[in-house]
Amino acid sequence: MLDLDRQYTPLHAELLEALGHVLQTQQFILGEPVAGFERAAAAQLGVAHAIGCSSGTDALWLALAAAGIDRGEAVITTPFSFFASVSAILRAGATPILADIDPATFNLAPAAVEAVLNGPRGQEVKAVLPVHLYGQCADWTAFTHLKGKFGFKLIEDAAQAYGAQWNGTKAGGLGNSAAFSFYPTKNLSAAGDAGMVTTNSDDVAERARMLRQHGMRRRYYHDEVGWNSRMDGFQGAILAVKLKYIDGWNQSRRMVAKRYHALFHAAGLAESGPYPVHGVVLPHEVPGTKHVWHQYVIRTARRDELRAFLAERKIGSEIYYPVPLHLQDALKSLGYKAGDFPEAERAAHEVLALPIFPELREDEQQTVVAAIADFLS
Ligand SMILES: Cc1ncc(COP(=O)(O)O)c(C=O)c1O
Secondary structure (H helix, E strand, O other), rough: OOHHHHHHHHHHHHHHHHHHHHHOOOOOHHHHOOOOHHHEEEEEEEOOEEEEEEEEEHHHHHHHHOOOOOOOOOEOOOOOOOHHHHHHHHHOOEEEEEEOOOOOOOOOOOHHHHHHHHHOHHHEEEEEEEEHHHHHOOOOOHHHHOOOHOOOOEEEEEEOOOOOOOEEOOOOOOEEEEEEEEOOOOOOOOOOOOOOEEEOOHHHHHHHHHOOOOEEOOEEEEEEOOEEOOOEEEHHHHHHHOOOOOHHHHHOOOOOOHHHHHHHHOOOEEEOOOOOOOOOOOOOOOOOOOOOOOOEEEEOOHHHHHHHHHHHHHOEEEOOOHHHHHHHHHHHHHHHOOOOOOHHHHHHHEEEEEEOOOOOHHHHHHHHHHHHHHHHH
């Protein structure tokens, strides 16, 4: 599914030197290794502030809490995401309200969000948290329009979308605040857990910095109950090295996605969608956006059988995500039931992520597509 060695091997010496520098200066937590990465990431994303923290999960909580989301307030998000998109709302003391997805992009559907805003719970909603799933921005034009009409904060879950763009603006600079994950499988990855909040607001940035250090502005004077969400110096140093390469890696992912498209079309397997019939529905890039292909996710009707067939041929694949969040045991208290979000539920049965990473070779992609063709014939 993913061969991290191909990224790591050419960077080995550069990464060791950066880690050696942290050992020599002993700035193990925050300090200059993290501050240097924050400055470089903010400049690269075109945002005023980047605040490094300990994981994408903590980044989501910080992005919500620093933007002022508080107890008793409601936040709308998607049921088709990683668990943290919802658990971070609960961690902030707020109430998640879910709305269904667009079957073509798998991202939160603006029309479904608008229906919630016009419904009985609309008044409670203080923020909307779209997820840029698989590396493609959610429909920011539509969400900005709704924000103007209803007046809420927009928080981005950009965990999977470092470098993605919507109409020329990079993810991280679209909302009131945004959260990134640098989990080792992400497009820009640390050597362990790490995350980051971005914002163009001086106030939100100042609050995020305070909250990631137990609510301290002055050492041992706690203004609010925050948490320990600090980034390690080693992770900051590694990320600063990798940041120099991320644009090239994302460009390579775009090329790999284009090759999959061409191979599936040449094999006569591509269907127009959004739902599959006999073949596969390919993922697509919304015009005016830049997809960074964190995942290349097809839809197919006999998904589980296909996955087993690929596994027999030693071809990796993954399901993001097999159970929508409203059907997770841990979230039963939200009060949803099967049938509440039919698009998310259907997607959970049909999506299959194929191997994609910058160094994936064309012959390997041909093997993947040929195996799928064999299965479907
Ligand atoms: C959409 C989404 N949100 C949040 C997270 C949480 O990030 P982390 O694993 O770094 O805590 C992830 C990554 O796993 C993710 O994919």
